[in-house]
Amino acid sequence: MPFEFTAAEKQQIDALISRYPQKRAALIPVLHLAQARTGLITAEVVHAAAGVLGLTAAQVYEVVSFYSMFRKAPVGRRHVQICTNIACMLRGAEDLVAAATRRCGVDVGETTADGEFTIEEVECLAACGTAPVVQVNEDYHENLTVESFERLLAKN
Amino acid sequence: MELFATKNFGKPEALTIAGYKALGGFQGLDKALAMPQQAVIDEVKKASLRGRGGAGFPAGVKWGFLPKDNPKPRYLAVNADEGEPGTFKDRLLMEGDPFGFLEGTVISSYALNVHHAYVYVRGEFFKARRIVQDAVDALYKEGLLGKSVCGSGYELDVTVHPGAGAYICGEETALLESLEGKRGEPRIKPPFPAVVGAFGCPTIINNVETLAYVPWILAKGADWFAGYGIAGEGGPKLFCMSGDVKRPGLYELHSGANLRELIYEHCGGIVGDKKLLAVIPGGASSAPLTVDEIDVGMDFETLKKKGTMLGSAATMVIAEGRCVVKILARTLKFFHHESCGQCTPCREGTGWLHRLMERLEHGGEPDVIRKDMGLLFGICDNMVGNTICVLADAAVMPTKGFVNKFRGVFEAHMDGRGCPLHRDAQGHP
Ligand SMILES: Cc1cc2nc3c(=O)[nH]c(=O)nc-3n(C[C@H](O)[C@H](O)[C@H](O)COP(=O)(O)O)c2cc1C
Ligand code: SF4
Ligand code: FES
Secondary structure, three states, X not given: OOOOOOHHHHHHHHHHHOOOOOXXXXXXXXXXXXHHHHOOOOHHHHHHHHHHXXXXXXXXXXXXXXXXXXXXXXXXXXXXXXXXXXXXXXXXXXXXXXXXXXXXXXXXXXXXXXXXXXXXXXXXXXXXXXXXXXXXXXXXXXOOOHHHHHHXXXXX | OOOOOOOOOXXXXXHOHHHHHHOOOOHHHHHHHOOOHHHHHHHHHHOOOEOOOOOOOEHHHHHOOOOOOOOOOOEEEEEEOOOOOOOOHHHHHHHHOHHHHHHHHHHHHXXXXXXXXXEEEOOOOHHHHHHHHHHHHHHHHOOOOEOOHHHOOOOEEEEEEEOOOOHHHHOHHHHHHHHOOOOOOOOOOOOOOOOOOHHHOOEEEEEHHHHHHHHHHHHHOHHHHHHHOEOOEOOEEEEEEEEOEOOOEEEEEEOOEEHHHHHHHHOOOEHHHOOEEEEEXXXXXXXXXXXXXXXXXXXXXXXXXXXXXXXXXXXXXXXXXXXXXXXHHHHHHHHHHHOOOOOHHHHHHHHHHHHHHHHHHHOOOHHHHHHHHHHHHHHHHHHOOXXXXXXXXXXXXXXXXXXXXXXXXXXXXXXXXXXXXXXXXOOOO
């Protein structure tokens, strides 16, 4: 899939670059910007990011591979990220994982055939006081029960 | 209990400059800008404000490490990468009172003669990042940031920088690498960031909560702040309470607050009125306290003497009936996942400990388990002190702590048949 930054994005990128004494520092914000449109970081995105920042593709790849939020494969329209760290585990996260995999018919780490859901277990989301917590795309859902979680998944 | 850093929580007007001001905001900033820069540093030093990101280093002392004669620009990096399991205060501070810690950021930048501060916000925090960015934009618009902060002639830029999902970027030198657009791999120290930090320039790194209290020190005075906590650890303090308590959540008390009171009075006791089994007082990196050890002050020095640490004051409460092997296994899964992999003892050690605890909890070859358990403390000792950053130590502290304090539970798992709590009356898994 060919990828190019749009004129508007290029303007945003120039604004980002102006915030740092070194161009490379804008790399992570630039990758976020690209991924917000493409859904994942493809080889084309890597080359485009390297191009606008004057980096080698390798310098971009090593960053993409380090950070968990830069996606190497597509995810479903709803990326269901269930925190299973201690506080959430104590408050029923395992039941939420079971409910999600049952409801969606896929295992943790998989995407449903219709491309709607990807189910993932994640580390502490810094919402332990309102555990258990699930992040769906950008939004947190706190104090979940199996019932309220199933309702959330059932909504379109 | 009077509230300070959290007093604006739940008030929507705190998200606007006018509202924040009407709620009493910017008094600290006004005072600071009328003082010589060194006097602001001295005030913070006198307040005995200890860093709230985990290590508890005195903020004023750290500020003093900036070289006086270095002609390079200097930076302030605000650590908003909050990822220590159990911790949720910084996210709530940013979402609930963004101008509070930003006021602290401006005061601190002024004191340190910094002209550009970077707020490194954890990648997953989309909402907090939007709120903080909106607040920063508003501060520029009203002349509290930019060429002349409040008409004082002092120039300051603030940039909100996103992370991208990596716990290790909370470690201060990994944060700097990440800010520079690189992999978040901790640097070898020295040189310390105060001398060679972001972009090769002197840099101070402070936690969001640390900075959120700076305006209070200026507004109410260092003596007030120092006297509010315990000797050497000034001020109000946030406690992140989670796990098996009736009322989990964020509590603003004072440093040195009693742990038993936190659990039984503030949090209303244990869910289902069960008995208490253990408390993890300072995030996943800290060793647990047993039920006999909770009459303790929640401050850096006291908990250190008890063989654990206050860390980020992320207090996870564990009720009777829980399996500590399972909790430790989950903790080690975290550290194994988050090791950056630069140092062999950490990369291999966290994986070894994680696999061993998984085998204990879920069952495995008894000979392998017994052999590994025999090696356990040796593995730990080879990790501690032998790595670039202290993530390896952070994995060892809960491991040794849980095994030492709950030896019987670990021994009961050693027959290779998995957790005894998950066996039937005949002892079958
Ligand atoms: C593995 C690791 C993770 C850390 N994560 C954080 C974090 O998420 N937030 C934070 O403020 N400090 C974190 N720290 C501590 C920082 O390195 C640093 O001490 C702190 O940000 C300094 O600010 P303070 O003095 O105001 O506490 C972490 C340290 C280590 C070793
Ligand atoms: S101790 Fe672990 S996390 Fe820290 S630098 Fe070494 S490998 Fe990376
Ligand atoms: S353990 Fe789930 S949000 Fe912290």
